[in-house]
Amino acid sequence: MAEQARSVEAVPLDIAERKLSHAQRLYQSRPARTIFILLTLAMAWEAYGRYLDNALLFPTFSETLVALSHEIMSGELLARTATSLRVLLTGYAIGFVLAVILTCVAMSSQLARDYLTTVTSMLNPLPAIALLPLALIWFGLGTNSVLFVLVHSVLWPLALNLQTGFEGVPPVMRMVGRNYGLKGWRFVLRILIPAAFPSILSGLKIAWAFAWRTLLAAELVFGVSSGSGGIGWFIYQRKNQLDIPAVFSGLLAVILIGLVVENLVFRTIENRTVRRWGLQS
DSSP: HHHHHHHHHOOOOOOOOOOOOHHHHHHHHHHHHHHHHHHHHHHHHHHHHHHHHTTTTOOHHHHHHHHHHHHHHHHHHHHHHHHHHHHHHHHHHHHHHHHHHHHHHHTTTTHHHHHHEEEHHOOOOOOOOHOOOHHHHHHSSHHHHHHHHHHHHHHHHHHHHHHHHHHTHHHHHHHHHHTTTOHHHHHHIIIIHHHHHHHHHHHHHHHHHHHHHHHHHHHHHOOGGOOOOOOHHHHHHHHHHHHHHHHHHHHHEEEEEEEHHHIIHHHHHHHTTTTTHHHOO
């Protein structure tokens, strides 16, 4: 045994940490990969636009950037975008609060869960934009009608994800909360929400996308009172003027907002919660 130990000690541990190349470090960086993907998509857009050579049909990426910078400098696109975001965040917040209340009430009994499941199955497949004509009758031609359909588009998918996440909480964690004497809202806040947060975050992302689609569709089809609509109304106006590069600049603005929200807001929340807690790899 002593001879074996000496022989093991005599083996040189010539293990050196291999340094990654610059290209490998870039590949392992998520922001670098995202930028690379965006650049390839922009080049494909530019190439296809140049191939068609018809700005009235499909402007190039460079033409769209020129139109975007012009609309930003004029201030109109920024004002329209601010209007859309204000309405969007209001409807999103109302839908979120209602979804949390409904789901927490539903977790109180089996009958309440069945009610929420049935109502969600009925209303979640119903397109929110289909309710806009009724909303215009009930609330008039204004922001309240848009808020109504926004709340509808946010409430049901978010409630569905909340309920799925709460029901997926392991029984062991529920027992731990009961043993500590947690009941009611304290049990929901300290046990159910942290354990179900991956599903909740997924529901927030889905609800955000649905809210954007609903808002743009509402503004494109109906606009709002006195023509003071948001970015959807901007796109609609520029389409009527056959200013197609400006139309694409409005669409590009929506895409950029989506990228910012996904990579700065939702990604930050995910890194500071579910990844830090070990709920996702």
